Amino acid sequence: VRDDSDESLMLRYRDGDVRAFELLVTRHRKPLFNFILRFVRDTAAAEDVTQETFLRLVKGADAYERQAKFTTWLYTIARNLCVDAARRGKHRKAASLDAPIGDEEGSASLLDLVPDGGAAVDRQAQSRELAVRLQQAIESLPDEQREIFLLREVADLQFNEIANVIGCPENTVKSRMRYALEKLREALEEYRDLARAVQ
Amino acid sequence: MSETTTNTSGACELVLDYVYGELDEARKRTFEEHLPTCARCQQEVASFGRVRAAVKRVMPAVEPTAPLASGALHAQLMHAAAQRRPRRGILLAFPRKIVQHPAMSAAAMFVIVGGYFAINWSRGKLAMPAAEQTTTTVSDTKQAELDTPKPTEGAAAAPVLAEPMPAEKAKEADNGALAKGGDKTAAAEDATRIALETPSGSYTVQRPAAHRAVATAAPKKLAPAHLKNIATDGKMAKYDNAFADDLAKGKDEAAGENGLGSVGGGVVGGTGRGEVAQGAKSSAPAREQQQQQKAAHGYAAGAPAGMQQQAPATMPQAPAPPPPAVATSSPSSTNERDYYRAAAQSQAQNQAVAKPAANARNVDVARKQADEWAKSGRCDEAIKAYQELEKASQYISPTERVNWVRCLTQSGRQEEALKRLDELKAEKRVTNAQIQDAEKELNDARARRVENKKAKKAPAPADRAPAATESVQQQRQAEPAQAAPPDSTNTKVKAKSSY
Numbered sequence: 037v038r039d040d041s042d043e044s045l046m047l048r049y050r051d052g053d054v055r056a057f058e059l060l061v062t063r064h065r066k067p068l069f070n071f072i073l074r075f076v077r078d079t080a081a082a083e084d085v086t087q088e089t090f091l092r093l094v095k096g097a098d099a100y101e102r103q104a105k106f107t108t109w110l111y112t113i114a115r116n117l118c119v120d121a122a123r124r125g126k127h128r129k130a131a132s133l134d135a136p137i138g139d140e141e142g143s144a145s146l147l148d149l150v151p152d153g154g155a156a157v158d159r160q161a162q163s164r165e166l167a168v169r170l171q172q173a174i175e176s177l178p179d180e181q182r183e184i185f186l187l188r189e190v191a192d193l194q195f196n197e198i199a200n201v202i203g204c205p206e207n208t209v210k211s212r213m214r215y216a217l218e219k220l221r222e223a224l225e226e227y228r229d230l231a232r233a234v235q
Numbered sequence: 236m237s238e239t240t241t242n243t244s245g246a247c248e249l250v251l252d253y254v255y256g257e258l259d260e261a262r263k264r265t266f267e268e269h270l271p272t273c274a275r276c277q278q279e280v281a282s283f284g285r286v287r288a289a290v291k292r293v294m295p296a297v298e299p300t301a302p303l304a305s306g307a308l309h310a311q312l313m314h315a316a317a318q319r320r321p322r323r324g325i326l327l328a329f330p331r332k333i334v335q336h337p338a339m340s341a342a343a344m345f346v347i348v349g350g351y352f353a354i355n356w357s358r359g360k361l362a363m364p365a366a367e368q369t370t371t372t373v374s375d376t377k378q379a380e381l382d383t384p385k386p387t388e389g390a391a392a393a394p395v396l397a398e399p400m401p402a403e404k405a406k407e408a409d410n411g412a413l414a415k416g417g418d419k420t421a422a423a424e425d426a427t428r429i430a431l432e433t434p435s436g437s438y439t440v441q442r443p444a445a446h447r448a449v450a451t452a453a454p455k456k457l458a459p460a461h462l463k464n465i466a467t468d469g470k471m472a473k474y475d476n477a478f479a480d481d482l483a484k485g486k487d488e489a490a491g492e493n494g495l496g497s498v499g500g501g502v503v504g505g506t507g508r509g510e511v512a513q514g515a516k517s518s519a520p521a522r523e524q525q526q527q528q529k530a531a532h533g534y535a536a537g538a539p540a541g542m543q544q545q546a547p548a549t550m551p552q553a554p555a556p557p558p559p560a561v562a563t564s565s566p567s568s569t570n571e572r573d574y575y576r577a578a579a580q581s582q583a584q585n586q587a588v589a590k591p592a593a594n595a596r597n598v599d600v601a602r603k604q605a606d607e608w609a610k611s612g613r614c615d616e617a618i619k620a621y622q623e624l625e626k627a628s629q630y631i632s633p634t635e636r637v638n639w640v641r642c643l644t645q646s647g648r649q650e651e652a653l654k655r656l657d658e659l660k661a662e663k664r665v666t667n668a669q670i671q672d673a674e675k676e677l678n679d680a681r682a683r684r685v686e687n688k689k690a691k692k693a694p695a696p697a698d699r700a701p702a703a704t705e706s707v708q709q710q711r712q713a714e715p716a717q718a719a720p721p722d723s724t725n726t727k728v729k730a731k732s733s734y
Binding site: 049050051052054057058061065066067069070073074079083086087090091094095097098166167170171174188189190194195210213214217220221224 | 251252255257282283285286287289290291292293294296297298299300302303304308309311312313315316317319320321
């Protein structure tokens with residue numbers, strides 16, 4: 037059962053096998069949560085959207101047919117919910133990675149929570165600086181480019197699948213992805229040496 | 236920016252797919268062959284690779300939170316997944332799709348509503364406005380011919396059919412007929428009512444909605460020309476005046492056998508189509524059989540030509556040959572009368588089978604008529620009516636039996652009266668008072684008869700004899716109308732002794 041494809045598991049759940057659905061949840065929970073977390077930038081909202089996404093799967097199981105990949109369907113639901121959540125949370129400003137957590141001066145920042153690869157102290161400092169610059173560059177991407185970048189880098193969807201999720205041609209997806217990579221590369225040029233050092 | 240990274244070589248466009256590993260083997264080999272020769276592609280591959288590596292470092296995969304992984308949210312999700320009932324059955328898939336699809340739902344509603352109206356339309360339940368063009372009538376000259384029923388002349392004459400006329404002409408014809416005192420039946424007062432003038436009286440009948448709806452599609456009925464037109468609106472309903480007279484007076488035996496209300500049920504109070512119009516539904520073999528029956532009884536030759544040729548088109552199948560006594564009257568009218576009598580019998584039987592309620596009403600009418608006759612002194616007619624009720628296996632109440640005995644007594648049929656009186660005594664519901672009344676009346680009649688005989692036998696003065704005879708006759712005539720005389724002890728004793 038564990039080796040079955042996502043589509044087979046979903047069909048089995050449509051026929052009443054709850055165990056198959058649990059396997060699907062276990063298989064896709066982590067990448068889905070990461071994608072949603074990068075999209076909505078809030079852990080609690082990411083939990084809610086992730087839960088709502090799986091509930092939508094339950095409600096729509098009767099209508100599921102093996103016409104497209106399961107991941108395409110799953111991330112289409114998740115992306116729509118993220119767009120709705122992002123619209124609702126427009127008034128919220130993105131938390132700065134450099135800002136301290138809480139009101140106390142000198143407390144740890146969000147950047148301190150970013151895990152590192154166990155590099156040396158100097159490398160850790162460089163890596164933090166790189167991460168901050170890169171996070172800012174990603175946050176500054178337009179929404180249409182950012183969602184494609186997240187779907188490709190975080191959710192690991194192929195370009196044709198992203199095209200199905202977004203609902204636009206594949207060439208458009210590739211074009212937007214290229215724009216996003218170009219912007220990120222420009223952001224990294226200032227810290228080229230730093231990046232080389234990190235590498 | 237992007238213009239610097241794109242070129243027209245074709246292979247350079249595969250940079251992104253190559254970086255993300257989405258090229259198949261053939262295209263990957265082609266791009267790798269192209270890559271050493273293109274500095275721009277080499278630069279893009281390197282830069283995109285660095286960006287991806289940096290992104291992976293600063294955006295590592297985060298584990299889901301505890302509630303989502305194995306806590307309350309996970310339990311809630313699994314509970315919701317377990318609560319879902321899988322759909323089973325293929326038969327409900329199509330209705331489900333119909334319900335879910337708005338266009339299909341609208342189409343289904345259209346079919347349902349349209350079907351409802353179509354069914355009601357076909358059944359005639361939908362009242363339609365009366366069309367003036369469908370009102371038919373006959374011209375003045377032909378109407379005058381129709382007013383006077385002449386069976387012998389009408390037999391040779393061509394049948395006059397009510398042709399559809401334009402509304403203006405029909406209105407003019409109606410006005411002319413009314414101004415000349417013509418038959419009012421030819422001119423309908425309005426589209427919803429029919430004025431009927433029969434020998435037994437004038438009637439105004441409410442036209443049924445179903446008739447108004449199907450008036451335009453009514454087929455033409457061929458009927459003898461001498462028959463009177465009593466309906467309009469495209470439906471020619473004919474009846475025979477002589478037969479209608481018989482029915483109205485209650486003297487016709489055939490009508491009496493089948494419930495004396497055939498006039499009310501068939502012509503006036505019924506559907507308005509008339510007896511013959513309904514009888515026109517008989518099939519061609521039935522008509523042939525009827526003609527053979529007529530020929531077998533020897534009166535078909537005397538029937539008018541029009542009747543022989545055209546009347547069968549409207550003849551119902553006669554269930555029994557007419558009584559021979561009727562054939563002694565004038566040939567043509569008698570044959571027509573027999574024919575329509577048979578038609579009335581057939582219709583009455585059909586009505587008795589198809590409409591038990593109407594038959595019951597006819598029986599009630601017959602009962603009331605018989606009682607009225609008995610009370611008004613028309614004993615012969617009352618006796619016939621009671622006999623018909625008995626033949627029809629209808630229950631005769633003790634009161635009716637008493638009336639019957641009284642009528643038999645008054646008409647001088649003492650033996651039959653005694654027989655009926657015995658039957659009356661056998662009746663469980665009869666009361667002693669009723670028996671005593673009947674016995675008293677019977678005894679009184681006997682006593683009067685004896686007195687009359689004695690008076691005849693006794694020598695009377697020559698000058699008083701005629702007066703006595705007249706007084707006896709007057710007394711006889713006055714007996715039915717009078718109530719029973721006051722109790723006479725002598726007659727009562729004699730009556731008791733006679734029993």
